[in-house]
Amino acid sequence: MVLPPRTSKAWNGRLFNVDAKHICAVCSSNAPLELPKRLDIVSFNAARAFDWKPLPLFQIMARGESDYREWDKLLTFLVDHSRVAVINVGDVQLLLKPPGEENEATKKIMKLVDVAYRARPGPVKRPIAQMHPEYLTTLSQTHSSWLFGAVAELIDNACDAGAKRLEISIQKGTLKSPEVSEVPMLCFLDDGLGMTHKDIVKMVSFGHKKPEQDDPEQIGRFGVGFKTGVMRLGRGALVLTQSKETRSMALLSTGYNEGKDVLEVPIVTYTRRAGRMDIDTGLQTLEDSQKHRDVICTYGPFDEYGIGAEFQRLEGGTGTIIYVFDLEKWGSSFSLDWNESDDIMIRSRRVRSRPGQTSPEVPLDYSLRAYVEVMFLEPRMIVSIQGKKVTTKCLAKTLNSTWVTRATLMGKPVQLTLGVMELERKRGNCGIFLYWHGRLVESYKRVGNMVHSAEWGRGVIGVVETTKLMEFDRGRVGVLNSKQGFEDCEMYAALEKWLGEEADKYWETRVEKLTTEEKEGLAPDKSWVQCSKCLKWRVMDPEWHGELPDHWFCYMAPYKGSCNTPEENVEDGVVTTKTSRGTAVRKNTRGKEGSDITDSSKPLSRLTSKTTTNSPKVKRTSKRTKKE
Numbered sequence: 001m002v003l004p005p006r007t008s009k010a011w012n013g014r015l016f017n018v019d020a021k022h023i024c025a026v027c028s029s030n031a032p033l034e035l036p037k038r039l040d041i042v043s044f045n046a047a048r049a050f051d052w053k054p055l056p057l058f059q060i061m062a063r064g065e066s067d068y069r070e071w072d073k074l075l076t077f078l079v080d081h082s083r084v085a086v087i088n089v090g091d092v093q094l095l096l097k098p099p100g101e102e103n104e105a106t107k108k109i110m111k112l113v114d115v116a117y118r119a120r121p122g123p124v125k126r127p128i129a130q131m132h133p134e135y136l137t138t139l140s141q142t143h144s145s146w147l148f149g150a151v152a153e154l155i156d157n158a159c160d161a162g163a164k165r166l167e168i169s170i171q172k173g174t175l176k177s178p179e180v181s182e183v184p185m186l187c188f189l190d191d192g193l194g195m196t197h198k199d200i201v202k203m204v205s206f207g208h209k210k211p212e213q214d215d216p217e218q219i220g221r222f223g224v225g226f227k228t229g230v231m232r233l234g235r236g237a238l239v240l241t242q243s244k245e246t247r248s249m250a251l252l253s254t255g256y257n258e259g260k261d262v263l264e265v266p267i268v269t270y271t272r273r274a275g276r277m278d279i280d281t282g283l284q285t286l287e288d289s290q291k292h293r294d295v296i297c298t299y300g301p302f303d304e305y306g307i308g309a310e311f312q313r314l315e316g317g318t319g320t321i322i323y324v325f326d327l328e329k330w331g332s333s334f335s336l337d338w339n340e341s342d343d344i345m346i347r348s349r350r351v352r353s354r355p356g357q358t359s360p361e362v363p364l365d366y367s368l369r370a371y372v373e374v375m376f377l378e379p380r381m382i383v384s385i386q387g388k389k390v391t392t393k394c395l396a397k398t399l400n401s402t403w404v405t406r407a408t409l410m411g412k413p414v415q416l417t418l419g420v421m422e423l424e425r426k427r428g429n430c431g432i433f434l435y436w437h438g439r440l441v442e443s444y445k446r447v448g449n450m451v452h453s454a455e456w457g458r459g460v461i462g463v464v465e466t467t468k469l470m471e472f473d474r475g476r477v478g479v480l481n482s483k484q485g486f487e488d489c490e491m492y493a494a495l496e497k498w499l500g501e502e503a504d505k506y507w508e509t510r511v512e513k514l515t516t517e518e519k520e521g522l523a524p525d526k527s528w529v530q531c532s533k534c535l536k537w538r539v540m541d542p543e544w545h546g547e548l549p550d551h552w553f554c555y556m557a558p559y560k561g562s563c564n565t566p567e568e569n570v571e572d573g574v575v576t577t578k579t580s581r582g583t584a585v586r587k588n589t590r591g592k593e594g595s596d597i598t599d600s601s602k603p604l605s606r607l608t609s610k611t612t613t614n615s616p617k618v619k620r621t622s623k624r625t626k627k628e
Helices: 068-080 104-110 135-140 147-160 197-204 225-233 286-299 304-314 368-373 422-427 490-511
Strands: 009-016 022-031 038-046 057-062 083-089 092-096 112-119 129-131 165-175 181-190 234-242 246-253 263-265 267-273 276-279 319-327 382-385 400-409 412-420 431-436 439-445 460-465 528-530 537-539 568-574 583-586 597-600 607-620
Touching: 022 068, 038 286, 068 083, 083 286, 135 225, 147 165, 147 181, 147 225, 147 319, 147 368, 147 439, 165 319, 197 225, 197 234, 197 246, 197 267, 225 234, 225 246, 225 319, 234 304, 246 263, 246 286, 267 286, 286 304, 304 319, 368 382, 400 490, 412 490, 460 490, 537 568
Parallel strands: 009 038, 165 382, 431 460
Antiparallel strands: 009 022, 022 057, 038 083, 038 276, 057 112, 083 092, 092 112, 129 263, 165 181, 181 319, 234 246, 234 319, 246 267, 267 276, 400 412, 400 607, 412 460, 431 439, 528 537, 568 607, 583 597
16 A cells, blocks of 8 residues: 655644543644544554654644643653554554654653554454344344343343343433433343453354254354344344453444445454553454444444443453343333332233133243243342342242152153142142253143143142253254244154143142142242352251341351352152053152052153152252353
């Protein structure tokens, strides 16, 4: 590239540091080319890396009305570290030299520095993900039947990032386009690992190669979760993320892309080194980064200073903040309702359609707090909604008269935990909760005779983990992209049949014979509480009846132990020792009169099973999940 013809013009402007912090007003009496009013330092490079002899020079200096302190700090830094401040202006690169020995006193008094300039090195990558804007509308339909399916996608992302804390809240932001207005935003803040530039480009890009192996520790795998989630919840999303070495921001907005033929997702990435933020010029030019910053500030909910303040919420550590704005409407109001002080609700309060469902009282269908309580099989993340901690549950550990049955379906092992919940019995609910990768996919799934009778199975809840069952060849899994259902496949059909048979047997042998008085006041077999520090679950003393604080720790009553103690698991009492394709003989080890049961049933195709119930005995184990 050839440099533009040299001219000599007076110029006034302002100089900004790599973190976009204003240094001072500057001027030049002999600027050799047209300069913008704003100059941004993009990096500091070693002075010895440059051959200064062939490079033309001009000078800039701090203007008299400026506060010289930041300018002095810059010059001192350049001298002490033998560094050059790099500024990109279009196709030209400016190099602010450290002041030399000659005329140093004069330059210090005049606040003067030499600036070399040269053709800008290239090529430079453009951090833009591309797709037609209309595709955003298509993505928004993935969770059209249930709004919390979209919320779950963003919670999954925090979980996959190894977050121990997640805050979900409604906050206020200001949109400037098409007119200035204050708007509500749905905010997700986590303390996970954050995202590098590569990670955030992958997240906002549209689909990626699926892994050849199914990783049970990762929920996301389809490459569409973030986009389908935010586009169902609103018309735009701002992402602020910070990893150990980078800080990035990105904007996915239908407003910005309206009328465009190619979808643009502007991204700006900084490097983090020794407490400094530098534009990563290996990924973007200063011109591009400035353009993207302007777009993000114009079409997003914060200006440049507001974004800096929001990054402070990460407290210098790693993590991600997602703001979904221009929220979806339900008539003249928003689809989400946050009038409840500690909850976020679906305004319609509609119950999802399920075969055999008759009860209108299913809170997890319209209460985010109720949904998050049981969203994970073994919760390992502290979640707060509207500033109040969610009391998450290991659902399988909250049942009464727990009955555990195991089987092999088409060569793969599966375990089902069945029990009774008094609250669900009063509501008229029942069914199986099916988890995949530890995350809830289907809830209150009626099986067996539950489908045909409102009273059959009333209050009975089952819990099953399907990860191994739904893992097929070449990394394919039998879960829908929305993660709100399963494929109609042979394995799922076999699972449904087996769940129905086991649920019916449990009802007939354990619950149906109970009197009304016996069904009243059924409490969980064990009470559990999770430590807010180590995230382990502890069994509570059954004699203790105090009230637990929102943030409970292992050293507190009733546990009064240590976070170093391994987590406890309830040991199953051996109940069934023999099953076959024809007759299954069950024994109840609790020793109640008439507890020996012989159950003749139809042959169970392609399965063998073993059934157990829980026992008061507690077994300590050092085994922990990777998510801890």
